[in-house]
Amino acid sequence: MLNRYPLWKNILIFxxxxxxxxxxxxNLFGEDPSIQISPTRDTQINQALVEQVDSVLKKNNFDVKRxxxxxxxxxxxxxxxxxxxKAKDLLDGVLQDQYLTALNLAPDMPNWLSxxxxxxxxxxxxxxxxxHFLLEIDMDGLINQLTNTYxxxxxxxxxxxxxxxxxxxxDAQTITAAFANANEANRARTLLANNQSxxxxxxxxxxxxxxxxxSNKEINERKAxxxxxxxxxxxxRVNELGVAEPIIQQQGLDxxxxxxxxxxxxxxxxxILGTTATLEFRIVDDRSATEAQRALQTGRAPLGTKxxxxxxxxxxxxxxxxxLTGESIVKATAGLNPETNLPEVYITLDSxxxxxxxxxxKANVKKPMxxxxxENKLQTTFDKxxxxxxxxxxxEEIANVATIQQQLFSNFSxxxxxxxxxxxxxxxxxxxxxxxxxIHIIEERTIGPSAGKENVxxxxxxxxxxxxxxxxxxxxxxxxxxxxxxxxxxxxxxxVLAVLSLLQATLTLPGIAGIVLSLGMSVDANVLIxxxxxxxxxxxxxxxxAINNGFGKAFGTIMDxxxxxxxxxxxxxxxxxxxxxxxxxxxxxxxITSVFTAVYFNRAIINLLYGGxxxxxxxxxxxxxxxxxFSGETTYNFMKYAKFWIGACVVVSILAIGISVTKGxxxxxxxxxxxxxxxxxxxxxxxxxVRDRLEAEGFESVVAQxxxxxxxxxxxxxxxxxxxxxxxxxxxxxxxxxxxxxxxxIQKIDYIGAKVGSELVSDGVMxxxxxxxxxxxxxxxxxxxxxxxGTILSTVHDGLFVVAAFSILGLEFDLxxxxxxxxxxxxxxxxxxxxxxxxxxxxxxxxxxxPKQIINASINQTLSxxxxxxxxxxLAVLALYIFxxxxxxxxxxxxxxxxxxxxxxxxxxxxxGAFVLGLKRDDLIPAPISKEDGNExxxxxxxxxxxTH
Numbered sequence: 015m016l017n018r019y020p021l022w023k024n025i026l027i028f029x030x031x032x033x034x035x036x037x038x039x040x041n042l043f044g045e046d047p048s049i050q051i052s053p054t055r056d057t058q059i060n061q062a063l064v065e066q067v068d069s070v071l072k073k074n075n076f077d078v079k080r081x082x083x084x085x086x087x088x089x090x091x092x093x094x095x096x097x098x099x100k101a102k103d104l105l106d107g108v109l110q111d112q113y114l115t116a117l118n119l120a121p122d123m124p125n126w127l128s129x130x131x132x133x134x135x136x137x138x139x140x141x142x143x144x145x146h147f148l149l150e151i152d153m154d155g156l157i158n159q160l161t162n163t164y165x166x167x168x169x170x171x172x173x174x175x176x177x178x179x180x181x182x183x184x185d186a187q188t189i190t191a192a193f194a195n196a197n198e199a200n201r202a203r204t205l206l207a208n209n210q211s212x213x214x215x216x217x218x219x220x221x222x223x224x225x226x227x228x229s230n231k232e233i234n235e236r237k238a239x240x241x242x243x244x245x246x247x248x249x250x251r252v253n254e255l256g257v258a259e260p261i262i263q264q265q266g267l268d269x270x271x272x273x274x275x276x277x278x279x280x281x282x283x284x285x286i287l288g289t290t291a292t293l294e295f296r297i298v299d300d301r302s303a304t305e306a307q308r309a310l311q312t313g314r315a316p317l318g319t320k321x322x323x324x325x326x327x328x329x330x331x332x333x334x335x336x337x338l339t340g341e342s343i344v345k346a347t348a349g350l351n352p353e354t355n356l357p358e359v360y361i362t363l364d365s366x367x368x369x370x371x372x373x374x375x376k377a378n379v380k381k382p383m384x385x386x387x388x389e390n391k392l393q394t395t396f397d398k399x400x401x402x403x404x405x406x407x408x409x410e411e412i413a414n415v416a417t418i419q420q421q422l423f424s425n426f427s428x429x430x431x432x433x434x435x436x437x438x439x440x441x442x443x444x445x446x447x448x449x450x451x452x453i454h455i456i457e458e459r460t461i462g463p464s465a466g467k468e469n470v471x472x473x474x475x476x477x478x479x480x481x482x483x484x485x486x487x488x489x490x491x492x493x494x495x496x497x498x499x500x501x502x503x504x505x506x507x508x509x510v511l512a513v514l515s516l517l518q519a520t521l522t523l524p525g526i527a528g529i530v531l532s533l534g535m536s537v538d539a540n541v542l543i544x545x546x547x548x549x550x551x552x553x554x555x556x557x558x559x560a561i562n563n564g565f566g567k568a569f570g571t572i573m574d575x576x577x578x579x580x581x582x583x584x585x586x587x588x589x590x591x592x593x594x595x596x597x598x599x600x601x602x603x604x605x606i607t608s609v610f611t612a613v614y615f616n617r618a619i620i621n622l623l624y625g626g627x628x629x630x631x632x633x634x635x636x637x638x639x640x641x642x643x644f645s646g647e648t649t650y651n652f653m654k655y656a657k658f659w660i661g662a663c664v665v666v667s668i669l670a671i672g673i674s675v676t677k678g679x680x681x682x683x684x685x686x687x688x689x690x691x692x693x694x695x696x697x698x699x700x701x702x703x704v705r706d707r708l709e710a711e712g713f714e715s716v717v718a719q720x721x722x723x724x725x726x727x728x729x730x731x732x733x734x735x736x737x738x739x740x741x742x743x744x745x746x747x748x749x750x751x752x753x754x755x756x757x758x759x760i761q762k763i764d765y766i767g768a769k770v771g772s773e774l775v776s777d778g779v780m781x782x783x784x785x786x787x788x789x790x791x792x793x794x795x796x797x798x799x800x801x802x803x804g805t806i807l808s809t810v811h812d813g814l815f816v817v818a819a820f821s822i823l824g825l826e827f828d829l830x831x832x833x834x835x836x837x838x839x840x841x842x843x844x845x846x847x848x849x850x851x852x853x854x855x856x857x858x859x860x861x862x863x864x865p866k867q868i869i870n871a872s873i874n875q876t877l878s879x880x881x882x883x884x885x886x887x888x889l890a891v892l893a894l895y896i897f898x899x900x901x902x903x904x905x906x907x908x909x910x911x912x913x914x915x916x917x918x919x920x921x922x923x924x925x926x927g928a929f930v931l932g933l934k935r936d937d938l939i940p941a942p943i944s945k946e947d948g949n950e951x952x953x954x955x956x957x958x959x960x961x962t963h
Contacts, residue, residue, distance in 0.1 A: 017625030034512035040134040047098035156451030298382040299331040337374035342367020348437035357437040368424035480893030494634030499540035509607035532604020534887035539612030582785035656926035670818035711750035804927025808919035838912030
């Protein structure tokens with residue numbers, strides 16, 4: 015029976031839609047500015063704390079929405095950010111260092127949704143804002159760390175040569191070693207001066223004392239590299255936390271800004287970001303426990319040992335020689351020991367560390383070895399006047415002591431950890447790499463969306479207008495089938511939101527680009543199906559046959575077009591980072607859901623309306639064509655000028671490269687860095703008013719956002735070539751920020767580095783190259799290498815064209831612009847594959863026409879679909895351009911240009927490339943397959959059109 019799904023299939027399809035609708039519902043509800051209070055090791059969340067917090071807040075007239083008590087945290091919800099910030103300052107003073115307080119944005123959902131464990135997807139910094147941390151690198155701690163490392167290396171080196179000096183660090187850059195006599199001191203100087211490891215030190219001897227000084231040059235080099243290494247380490251740690259698209263950039267000489275969108279457990283983020291943790295493995299000294307107790311009481315350890323304690327206060331004397339440090343750890347994962355069910359951290363070492371560890375443990379088999387956990391944290395306290403006092407606290411404690419039973423190599427585990435959460439934190443800290451210097455969180459604030467609330471709302475409204483325009487067009491073009499396509503399109507949007515919520519993905523403007531592109535592909539699939547049905551009706555098929563053939567013939571084309579785009583998205587996800595990865599996630603999800611809704615959900619509805627035993631005389635799939643170009647019966651000779659199209663493509667590509675190289679780009683803050691200014695107004699200020707004034711004064715590339723409160727505004731302006739000038743507030747800027755009825759003062763001004771590291775740029779280039787390679791391989795395998803080369807030629811042409819457009823038009827090039835280029839490339843491939851699929855089909859069906867005639871016929875037959883898809887996608891993006899506001903102006907303009915260029919290249923370049931390379935019937939018709947008896951030959955090409963659902 016034609017056009018009928020079994021009951022189980024209908025239940026499954028509609029069940030998925032209902033389930034995804036429920037999963038997407040949390041995105042309809044907002045979030046509450048909140049304060050999250052978490053216990054330390056020595057405290058716990060209890061009713062007494064709840065009553066204390068409630069009493070303090072009521073006494074100070076805070077408007078608290080509600081207080082929620084959990085097992086491991088207390089969540090206090092407020093109605094606005096202003097109250098939240100004031101309350102945090104108050105609670106920090108009351109609770110002191112007994113509890114950890116953190117700012118949070120908690121979802122505000124009905125209890126029945128929360129009870130299901132559902133969560134909304136996160137919104138990025140550009141759409142919602144987030145949490146801002148300002149970290150300061152402890153440069154004094156860095157120098158002390160460097161000096162102590164040198165001191166320990168000198169001790170180990172001289173001990174190995176038979177000398178036993180008494181070594182002291184006398185100041186930040188000086189190490190003194192005392193010997194028994196002057197001869198030993200001179201010998202030590204000779205040994206160390208000839209050692210390559212100490213080339214940066216200068217040595218001097220006076221009597222029996224040797225003095226080593228660290229040069230200022232090395233200290234300055236270490237300070238500069240510490241910032242770079244710490245930024246790289248912090249990126250690794252944030253990635254381990256699962257935060258998508260964070261901002262991590264240098265500010266000034268010794269500070270780092272970290273902005274985290276969509277994070278819920280900010281307390282844990284503070285622990286991970288602000289902790290300098292490492293491990294040391296030392297052999298336990300042979301002296302008795304009594305000696306350890308004596309050392310604890312006197313504060314003096316015997317020569318060659320150092321006193322440590324366990325968390326329970328048990329003292330141990332450990333040998334000063336370190337067998338292994340955390341720098342050799344390449345991987346650390348947390349888990350439970352299957353025998354003891356206690357938490358452990360499983361360690362993997364690099365080759366150098368493994369060799370050293372193997373040597374050290376071999377020499378100490380049957381001896382106890384201690385794992386020393388060293389942690390640096392910034393402790394915040396308050397004096398009696400409420401002034402904040404910060405000091406660095408270093409904790410050195412023994413995590414566990416175990417007897418070495420046998421020689422250990424690159425893989426082992428450590429135990430003695432209190433909880434699995436603590437084991438996870440330690441594993442993240444160790445596996446993300448060591449910080450080059452301790453860092454301290456000196457500022458924590460919530461920040462508003464960088465795109466601005468009004469701009470964000472305009473972007474959302476524009477997207478809805480675009481969706482509405484597409485839906486109206488689909489109904490106008492395809493009548494009843496257009497209505498069904500609109501239902502499928504809306505269902506696709508619900509599925510995308512549901513999956514992103516389930517994955518807890520972070521949605522930013524580049525991510526929205528991926529959704530726009532995937533919705534365009536969803537429309538394209540419906541257009542393909544409807545055009546196939548109309549084509550079959552024109553050929554005289556019955557309505558039931560036309561429906562069956564339309565879905566059947568379109569299925570292969572839809573899969574080919576979406577698979578090529580999916581390959582691109584997967585390549586971008588695994589190699590790209592930051593906004594590239596965000597774009598890839600939303601695009602991948604959108605491609606998969608669009609196939610489901612366009613092919614299966616759409617078909618299920620059509621089956622219910624027309625299928626089964628119904629007698630259908632006429633289908634509501636659009637009226638008679640008034641324009642020949644939409645009829646599918648055009649006879650344009652596209653291949654007549656095939657060589658001209660290819661020549662023009664090469665010329666345009668070369669010109670695009672030349673223009674891009676010579677004219678250059680107007681790089682945005684994401685790539686250049688710039689000046690960061692904090693302006694404080696006397697009363698709350700509308701952020702869009704500030705943006706408008708800055709743009710009116712010529713600061714076009716400015717980023718302004720609320721910072722901590724409605725009175726504080728953070729402004730980022732691109733840097734100039736003169737660093738000194740870029741960190742100076744000009745009179746023009748001050749005038750632009752000054753409002754007539756709201757006095758303003760400049761709180762601070764700093765230089766900030768680029769958001770985008772060089773590795774993101776190189777990763778993006780690699781990801782794009784890999785995506786193009788995968789497309790080439792797939793089309794080569796699925797179609798033919800000449801068609802693959804034509805596709806790559808048109809795709810490269812489109813990519814270079816839109817890149818050159820940025821240069822010619824002087825548009826700001828930032829991370830969102832990068833997403834627009836990727837979207838254009840994805841659209842171009844999707845558009846081209848549809849034509850290639852029809853060329854392959856016609857080559858297999860038509861055994862008499864020439865290759866030129868078949869290619870021309872294929873392009874003419876798909877011309878209606880190509881124009882329809884381009885028109886619907888163009889309308890959606892046009893709405894973004896007209897109504898979306900400044901924040902997505904460049905993105906939507908480039909998308910409009912890209913759609914036009916991609917349409918042109920898919921019609922004129924891709925197939926022309928294959929034709930010029932000599933595409934012929936033998937390339938696309940598979941070899942005959944004989945039956946075992948060899949008497950009958952079956953050509954699979956004859957069955958190409960017999961696909962059924």
